[in-house]
Amino acid sequence: MRTPSIYSQDDPISAALQPASDETETERKARLEQEAEAKRISEEIDEELRLERERIKRSKGDVKLLLLGQAESGKSTLQKQFQLMYKPHTLEQERASWRTVVYFNVVHSIKHILNVLEAWDDGLEDEIADMDDSASIAPFTSRHIITMSEQPSPSTSLTSSPHTATNGLPSSPPRSEAIEEAARVQNGAVPIAPIRRRLTSLVAADKQLADRLSGGITVSGSGKGGVFVRSGWQARAIENALGRVKRNKRTSTDADTKPSRESISTSENADDALVQEVGRLLESSKEDIQILWSHPTVKALMTKRKLKLDEWSEFFLSHITRVAAPDYIPTTDDILHARIQTMGVAEHVFDVNIHGKSVAWHLYDVGGARGQRHTWVPYFDDANAIIFVAPVSAFDQYLEEDPRTNRIDDSLQLFTQICSNALLKNVHLVLFLNKTDLLKNKIDAGVRVRKYITSFGERSNDYETVIQYFRAHFLQVHRRNNENRRVLYTHFTSVVDTKTTQRIIGNVRDSIFRGYLQSAALV
Ligand SMILES: Nc1nc2c(ncn2[C@@H]2O[C@H](COP(=O)(O)OP(=O)(O)OP(=O)(O)O)[C@@H](O)[C@H]2O)c(=O)[nH]1
Ligand SMILES: [Mg+2]
Known part of the structure; x- marks a missing residue:
């Protein structure tokens, strides 16, 4: 008698897949093993799908915040400030890497x-x-x-x-x-x-x-x-290093390749x-x-x-x-x-507490180089808020990907696309005019804006005039692409400065929450 298998007698496809009647004992064993393995994989996939469905269901009430902007604008640095504010221990764990x-x-x-x-x-x-x-x-x-x-x-x-x-x-x-x-x-x-x-x-x-x-x-x-x-x-760097340290310990007698101390912490192992x-x-x-x-x-x-x-x-x-x-x-x-370019989209989850409510915030830090921008679109669908980061110090710089394009120009073009994107029309919009510290340094060093941005004309080459000039351009883009009459929240930032950035993050959090609570009809 055959051991019951996954094949059904009634199903014509199953009938076609039935084992041959002259199957040997070894073949039968191999087949049963394969069937068991196929069943295990199928159950594993079902379980993954179930978890994913649950995750999506659970994340319905979460806030999804996208950090957008060209390469080098400061998105990942801003993400680190969020991490420092809401999950400082994780930054501690990765410090050595x-x-x-x-x-x-x-x-x-x-x-x-x-x-x-x-x-x-x-x-x-x-x-x-x-x-x-x-x-x-x-x-x-x-x-x-x-x-x-x-x-x-x-x-x-x-x-x-x-x-x-x-x-x-x-x-x-x-x-x-x-x-x-x-x-x-x-x-x-x-x-x-x-x-x-x-x-x-x-x-x-x-x-x-x-x-x-x-x-x-x-x-x-x-x-x-x-x-x-x-x-x-x-x-991965920590895992990699741990693997290497272990391998070195096993295989090498060279003192130089061994960790210098007997008891070293995980981070030091990186x-x-x-x-x-x-x-x-x-x-x-x-x-x-x-x-x-x-x-x-x-x-x-x-x-x-x-x-x-x-x-x-x-x-x-x-x-x-x-x-x-x-x-x-x-x-x-x-x-x-520290500078390292983001590839694709990196998700970071933080529990944000406000008025006694804890809400999970999903922060999506994207790669800003032109070749990376297509990876943003799948995240537009259910985004609640965007922080668009534009580096205003970059008026005298050109894109790495396209050396003919001025960086401010690229930022304005990108901001136009974001403001006019139909998928994003209800998203809470925040603009960070970033790298203001570097802008000040450049202006103080005598770099003239007019040389790179001819429309700046005869205006005074001082910090206040320059930053207001750039701000006006971004506001104009927003005004021209604002059918829904949404508010644009603008901040002058230097995201390497922890104190001021964390204060601004607090403001942004409050304004996003107000919009979030209204749209969730919780107030
Ligand atoms: N001085 C100064 N440096 C900044 C500021 N914002 C970012 N930086 C630096 O600029 C570099 C680039 O910043 P990132 O945060 O990596 O840029 P990004 O937008 O994530 O770039 P991609 O991942 O390539 O899209 C880093 O070395 C940062 O430390 C700022 O406001 N002031
Ligand atoms: Mg980055």
Whole structure:
């Protein structure tokens, strides 16, 4: 007699699928195993569907808030401020994993500076020679060494072939040369060629750090060589590192690859051989990095805007002594300044308490680069609110994805699309005119808006006039696309500033709640 199976005698399809009458005992066993496995998978899918249905049912009363805006506008930084306010312990748990990002930001910035210096050395001398104050630019390569009092020793360990450390990176250079040159930097005439050579090992870590963060995924359009990460990368970084630490413990006898302390916390475990090696390289290179960062040639190229550094590069290079310390753990301020590009849409859930009511807020932090924007649309359907983040300091910058498009222009176009989108017509709309601190710095440094935005005309180039001018443009876009006569809540922000941002988040929360309660007919 056959063991009862999933096949039904009445169903013609089942009949066709019936086992052959001459089935052997081994075949029968294999078939039953397959059937059991198919049943298990089917039940698993049913259970997943049931949970999803429940989740959707439960989330009916939740608030869904989208953070929208172009790349680098500050969406993820704002998300971190929400996290700091409503789930600070989770930021604590991931603190150590941000070390990899900070190291990547530093290494990538150094690589960029050296590349620009090299390009200048290769072909831009004439252009620089035309600069009015080119005399103040110090020489930086072997071909240009003229004013230094003493030539660097040609026989450093890095002029010979560098040896290789445990993780495949060349080992750190000796520090004597760097210290010697630190003394000479006062003259503003330190040659950069030996510094470049000594930083070779550190710069070589750029790609490995990028791969570590992105999990090897390259996204077209990441022009500056930035890294795109998917939601949950911090947890994966910790898991990854734990796996690596365990593997290293099992397989290696090399003391360097083992964790330095016996009992280390989970967050400290988010550190692996690569990150430790980069930490060591940074520590031994910090004088060189300082010399490079304060080098008159670098400063002159920056003043002349031949070398453009991102805000996070300047932030971390200015704090290099702290960042390159052997026991470095990122501060909250460091985490807020660290830069990593969002890929797709990352969901963060917070329990928000207001007037004794606890409501789950789903915050959707999206990737803002043009190639990422198609991923936003599925979230428009049931969104309650949007915070549109527009970086007003970006008036003199162009899109990475399309270098002909001015960033303010792109923000205005994007805001037009959001305001006029039919799916979003009832959504509570908040506008953050962000990076006001950087806008102030630019205006104070004498950057003229008119040069980049001709319509600014003869207006006074002061902060108040400029910010009101940009605000008026966004308000105009809103007015022209406002059939439903909804209110636009506008805030001037600098989302790296925790105190003011958290106050603004409080205001936004209250205004969203008012609208939410009204629409839910609970008042
Ligand atoms: N000084 C300053 N820096 C800011 C401000 N807002 C964001 N930043 C920095 O700008 C960089 C980019 O910010 P992110 O929050 O990563 O930008 P994003 O909008 O999430 O970018 P994508 O994920 O690519 O869409 C980070 O290094 C932030 O620290 C601000 O108001 N002031
Ligand atoms: Mg982001």
